[in-house]
Amino acid sequence: MNQLADLHTHTIFSDGILSPTELFTKAKEVGLSAIAITDHDTMDGYLASIHIAEELGIQLVPGIELSCYENARDYHLLGFFQDPDNPNLKKNLELFRHEREKRAERIVNKLKRHNIDVNFNDVLDKAGVAPVARPHIAAVMIDQGHSPDIKKAFDQYLSYGKPAYEPKWNFPVELGVKLLNEAGGVAVLAHPGRYLPQQILANFIQQGLDGIEVIHPSHSEETQNYYKSLVDHYCLLSTGGSDFHGSREYDATNFGKFAVPVSSIEAIQSFLKH
Structure with missing residues (x-):
């Protein structure tokens, strides 16, 4: 039986509604073998998940989703295996x-x-x-x-343009990539959506981007194939996950469905060794 991993999930430590215990219990129910906790701009959810992951026998991948920007547009970076105690990342x-x-x-x-x-x-x-x-x-x-x-x-x-709107403070993409890499992790572009222009991706790769989230609920099969071709062309890592929050109607059906082989985790670990 193929072991599966969801490399994009959220808990109450960002904008998810489940505690780590509730999330891992649900992961056990749907048959996942591994999970990355990728809470927005914090690794507290990962740290709070270590005990329950061990208890339930589910592999826990250190993760985060960094809020970034480039040319006035928002981008998210998934980080995997960065050290939560890295001083610069913590700061x-x-x-x-x-x-x-x-x-x-x-x-x-x-x-x-x-x-x-x-x-x-x-x-x-x-x-x-x-x-x-x-x-x-x-x-x-x-x-x-x-x-x-x-x-x-x-x-x-x-919302933007409304009376109480305030612009949010995000990391420049280059800084986000640097923080993750220098903390011993990889930087993966999260849910890039329909056809991110290759010149933008090439710029991110020059800044140190390591991979693309290919499998995501917002990506059609056609979009997945597009990013698979870019991953192959640029020799990047490929990841995927459900982007589970627990608060949306489709979360229940997506959890366990938008997953990748556990070998994707092994590929990240192998990448980090070289």
């Missing part, structure tokens, strides 16, 4: 969390100027162990009766 992740808190506070102040009195401490409580983000603000707005649902909160106040 930059702490900076990221601090900048996100400052951004959230600016959003809350803008909301107050529009007579939406949201308490910043309530937002921090809603975020819990995760880096604070706009969905946490939206959730407090709903709790306090300022908005009927998250979509309305974003459409009226929080």
